[in-house]
Amino acid sequence: MSWGLAAAFLWLIVANVVAMFPSRDQHWTWAYVLIACGIPILGWVTWDSGPIWGMVLLAAGASVLRWPVVFAWRWMRRKGAEPAE
Template sequence: MTPALTAALLWLVVANVIAMFPSKDHHWRAAYVLIAIGIPLVGWVTAQSGPIWGLVILAAGASVLRWPLIHFWRWLKGRNGTPAE
């Protein structure tokens, strides 16, 4: 296993452990840190292991951070000129 894949799997374990603990801000601070670390990590995995593994890690990270993605998608939909529902 390449070092990039090892780091990505460690990132996934850490993200899941963080999610197990209670948080007053509903884990948003942790999500921002995980996103800041995860984006370059996906690039590193893609560079070392290829685009298929990069997409697998991207999908795994998106499943862990699904609520920030959902809120981002809703924010994008609200900015296209139509009123938000």
């Protein structure tokens, strides 16, 4: 197993452990930290192990951080529905 995959699996473990603890801000602070750390790890895995592993880990990360993905999708749909100026 490459170091990139090991880092990605460690990221997934940390994300799941963080989700177990109660939080006043519904874990949004941790979500931002995990996104900031996860994007470079995802690029590293894709570069090192190939695009298949990159897509698998992108799906795994999106399932862990599903609410930021849902809100980003809604925001993009709203921006796409606005008339051009």
